[in-house]
Amino acid sequence: MKVLIVGSGGREHALAWALKSSPRVEELYCAPGNAGIAQVARCVPIGVSELEKLADFAQENGIDLTVVGPEAPLCAGITDVFLARDLAVFGPDKRAAMLEGSKDFAKEFMLRYGIPTARGRACTDAVSAREYIHGEFAAGARGIVVKADGLAAGKGVLVARSEVEATAFSDQCFEGEFGSAGSKVVIEEMLSGEEASIFALCDGKTITPLAPSQDHKRIFDNDMGPNTGGMGAYSPAPVVNETVSRRIEEKILRPFLKGVQQEGLRFRGVIFVGLMIENDEPKVLEFNVRFGDPETQPVMRRFEGDLADVLYKTATGDLEHAVIGWKETPAVSVVIASAGYPGKYEKGRIISGLEEAAAAGTVVFHAGTAEKDGRIVTAGGRVLGVSATGRDIAEAIANAYRGVGKISFEGAYFRKDIGAKALKKR
Secondary structure (H helix, E strand, C coil): CCEEEEECCCCHHHHHHHHCCCCCCCEEEECCCCCCCHHHHHHHHHHHCCCCHHHHHHHHHHCEEEECCCCCHHHHHHHHHHHCCCCCCCCCCCCCCHHHHHHHHHHHHHHHHCCCCCEEECCCCCHHHEEEEEEHCCCCCCCEEEECCCCCCCCCCCEECHHHHHHHHHHHHHHHCCHHCCCCCCEECCCEEEEEEEEEEEEEEEECCCCCCCEEEEHHHHHEEEEECCEEECCCCCCCHHHHHHHHHHHHHCCCCCCCHHHCCCCCCCCEEEEEEECCEEEEEEECCCCCCCCHHHHHHHEECHHHHHHHHCCCCCCHHCCCCEEECCCCEEEEEEECCCCCCCCEEEEEEEEHHCCCCCCCEEEEEEECCCCCEEECEEEEEEEEEEECCHHHHHHHHHHHHCCCCCEEEECCCCCHHEEEEH
């Protein structure tokens, strides 16, 4: 079996790492990949937005399955391009990808199928947005969430505690801060509780949840500072107990599948549900139509089975026959970022200690790296994800940070409290 992964981040490295161990995979490619992925797959210099070139490569090289990592090519219609050539692809088509590509589309979908979510409204101009924001705070709201409607690389969201803050961010959206993604905004009530992430495979007939995880979005310890793409994650997430798991399946996943079927959405991939959980009641913060980053890293560390077989069965409508298992040991992944992220940052910093981190028992997933003159250098905001397992969450955290301590580059930054919430729930 020949497999092509589309993408270049830590999520794609984790998928490549897991797929490499499949007895079915004879050849593994990644476009465009990164310096770490190049150690387990053959990297191909084709960008994620070059849809026709990617399809050409898959066709010319007899690729049996293409796994799409990022949201941008999915929302641009890569699945439609591949299906037109009768190529198997893991990922929803362009219409179904609107569940991530438009916050308004996703919100309306949730409301139609009774999926619990925050109350809110979509606004298409700054004036109506200001009026709605003023009305919410005048009614006593503790805070609201303002979201750019389209794709904004995880940065088009603000949890606002004041009318001034919310209005300023809304104005930024309409003034072009996030390009066309900000031409519409969705304004929601602020939910309280604890966040968690659920991946569920879906082939349009069957929906199967994977192990829960928890991300850490804010740049600084104790969930302070601006949002990022994610500074670390762990799995399982204790907040997703048996009661919560049952309610997620009954109130969210089954209605989601019903909606997909009733609206004729071609969804053969993974739905990533961002949740807020309070008093064991889950509500949906957002839908994403691909694996999350960095949640994929600890989830893949715990996965047991043949990932290639599972993803192929999902892509071809045979998910009900897939075999999925999980290791009991928890896993933790800590992101090491470039100084200045999520704002401006420097590239090209030489990274040292990767072999030492591996020798310490961690798996280092590359997110933003490149090779230059025989050295691994930084090439992104989130550079590495240092992943480890342990007999319990405390040992997994300790093992991950032991690996982090072996790695260095100029300006390296990481949070020091990844997994702290899980420790409190022991």
